[in-house]
Amino acid sequence: MTPPSPQVELRWVPDCPNVDRVRRELLAALAELDLTVDVKERIGDHPSPTVVVDGLDVVTHETPRPGPSCRLDLPTHAQLIDALRPAAPR
Numbered sequence: 001m002t003p004p005s006p007q008v009e010l011r012w013v014p015d016c017p018n019v020d021r022v023r024r025e026l027l028a029a030l031a032e033l034d035l036t037v038d039v040k041e042r043i044g045d046h047p048s049p050t051v052v053v054d055g056l057d058v059v060t061h062e063t064p065r066p067g068p069s070c071r072l073d074l075p076t077h078a079q080l081i082d083a084l085r086p087a088a089p090r
Contacts, residue, residue: 006053006087008039011046013068022049029080033088047071058083
């Protein structure tokens with residue numbers, strides 16, 4: 001039985017210098033796990049960039065807090081894989 005697809009969001013503010021790098025890492029992690037997921041991009045007042053999987057920030061494992069800021073704690077490839085692995089086909 002295939003697990004349900006995760007809800008994945010990439011949250012960022014305009015002109016964020018790190019969003020492209022994190023987007024590439026996120027897409028690479030999805031491909032590595034053979035997951036086809038619609039990544040919703042949310043542009044607005046968010047710590048940027050933030051990857052949210054099923055409502056939790058993949059770095060802090062908490063509900064993301066509102067407010068625009070430039071994140072220095074970017075999600076790593078390993079953190080993205082760990083957050084997405086439960087939804088990967090077996």
